[in-house]
Amino acid sequence: MSTYLPFARTEARTNYLNADYGWKSWLFTTDHKRIALLYLFSITAFFFVGGAFAVGMRVNLLTPEGIFAHDTYNKLFTMHGIIMVFFFLVPSIPATLGNFLVPLMIGARDLAFPRINLLSWYLYMIGGAIALTAIVKGGVDTGWTFYAPFSSTYSNTHVILTAIGVFVSGFSSILTGLNFIVTIHTMRAPGMTWGRLPLFVWGHYATSLIQVLGTPVIAITLVLLGLERVLHAGIFDPAVGGDPVLFQHLFWFYSHPAVYIMILPGMAVISEIIPCFSRKALFGYTFVAISSIAIAVLGFLVWGHHLFVAGQSMYASMVFSLLSFLVAIPSAIKVFNWTATMYKGSISYETPMLYAFGFIGLFTIGGLTGLFLATLAIDVHVTDTYFVIAHFHYIMVGGMVMAYLGGIHFWFPKISGRMYPEGWARFAALIVFVGFNLTFFPQFILGYQGMPRRYAHYPPEFQVLNVMSTAGASILAVGYLLPIIYLGWAWRKGPKAPQNPWNAKGLEWEQSPTPPPTYNFETQPVVTEPAYNYSGESEEVGIG
């Protein structure tokens, strides 16, 4: 503390945005807030690239015969999945909001390893550039799951290049997770005990555990895949004694936990928004905190539910099925606690809260249909159909992307120092909600009726629901474009934000200026109360 850097208080306060200008001050920055913005702009770009492929697919599915050749369609859904999962959703909240807020929320001046943080962004960009190169050169058609032996032996598209791109960006994810874990352990301000950590930080801690433990496994899996594709030794090729199911095990050992990388940060955001706009402490803080860790741990034990029809032993499937049901418990704890927080709260309906409502409803649907899929007999019927597509889009898009947008709006004043136009923002949130449901709800029905995923053509009786879905997708697209426009406008022209526009609790609002200075705080923050102390009680509240 004695080493605290003093800040000159001039009338035009310097903050992290105006502290320095020029491209070098951005591309060589080690300030976690600037790196967060670098990530924000790059992942937004990738989101629209991935979205463009989705538009292609939805247009193709307007008619039973489609417009694209089968090969082209295969590439569309593959590149959509790869970009959206590895280059948008995995880094989305952690690398932007997490990067920006974790140090602010725990009262630190930066992440523990600022240069590693910058390195992680460069790795992400290099990985992204490699994947985009593969796309420009003609793309890949293996599906985002890279299943062998198609990917290792038969596909004649750019599998290796894409795998290298995913491999490299995986290290950016590992480094972010490593940085968060260390920062949360060692850099908390005086008084910021584990029991007072905002749940946003708990959620990111759990996410980081998965990133650190899971991502190396997909890395080595992709290495083996690449080697096999070059050497054709047959390690994943059943024709010569290799085991393709081994590939699936290795892949899902990462990728099931990875789906929690893609939802825990969303839950983390919601846990901040709901207390603020209900003006109440979060109900059952301890349970919500522990449930994040429980999800991270259990998430590593259920990957086999992706192999129910892959020739996995029936007994293994039964165990995986049971464990998958267990994951629902910590997820449900969160949903119940959020709703209990709102009960008798004085709720207001600002945009972040609208997104939070959307999140709770859509995540619940996605989670419950996950239980359908974890049921062996039902899964045999709906696996590889649009039911699965609808399931995970309800969680990944209905849940995570909603939480991401909610978080971007909630912390927009903090990040930019300006207010966004509330009317437009509420309107866009509504459009997103309507568009989303129209896009994906029909897919539950399609899947249940037996429409398989990953086909360019379909029988004519499925057309009505597919047209509905495409119509919904165009509404959803408008909902995603609107925030780009009004947030871009507000960044330059919006009214100046006060330090704490929502009267929210938390160090980032209460003790750091808006926008924050380069080292976040003007005086060493000290924490004297539990998180979400909206009622102003000074007593520490126990469990419940």
Next chain:
Amino acid sequence: MGDSEATLAVHEPGLKHHFDDSAQQFQSSTLGMWVFLVTELMFFGGMFGGYTVYRNMYPDAFASTSHFMNVPIGAINTGVLIFSSFTMVMAVRSAQLGQKKVLIAFLIFTLLLGCLFLTLKYVEYHEKWVDHHIPGPGFQYADTRYFHQAQILFFLYFAMTGMHAIHMIVGVGMLIVLISMAARNRFTQAWYTPVEMIGLYWHFVDIVWIFLFPLLYLIGHTK
């Protein structure tokens, strides 16, 4: 980075501006390194998993391939690495005591042992190349019953020892950096974190080999 800023605020050597004190910084570096080693463990873990699956699937083919492993070289290399772990520990210890010359000597010693390991590894790989035991189009195997299975097992052998060798090469590179830092008087008794961290990494890479050697060379060898 930020040396001028750091000296402005503090006087402790090597302390970065965003940490409160050296103790916090050291704690962070150590935890960071351990977390990194956990990721490494998972990275190799994927291959050990694949190894376990195939060993259980094809025990006979496995016994057959293990006859082509060069056990003497493997054993010597095991000794070389264990010894290099010792010299690394001594390097850390001399850094602790602030003995610059001894530190450099032990780092160079460790470096040489690392290079010796890699050289012997190269000899082994070359042998495999001559015997057409490299998986791929040129692969040949005397016992035709096991042609395909042996190829998979050699694939695993090369993937696992190759990944290990890459880690050794990275380690050797980092030792060179350490030596040059030590020569430029960058370490003091109060701050020698890089030596300690690279030390951890070096031990980890050694331990991986301690598992690779019996699993790939010894098991099934007597059958």
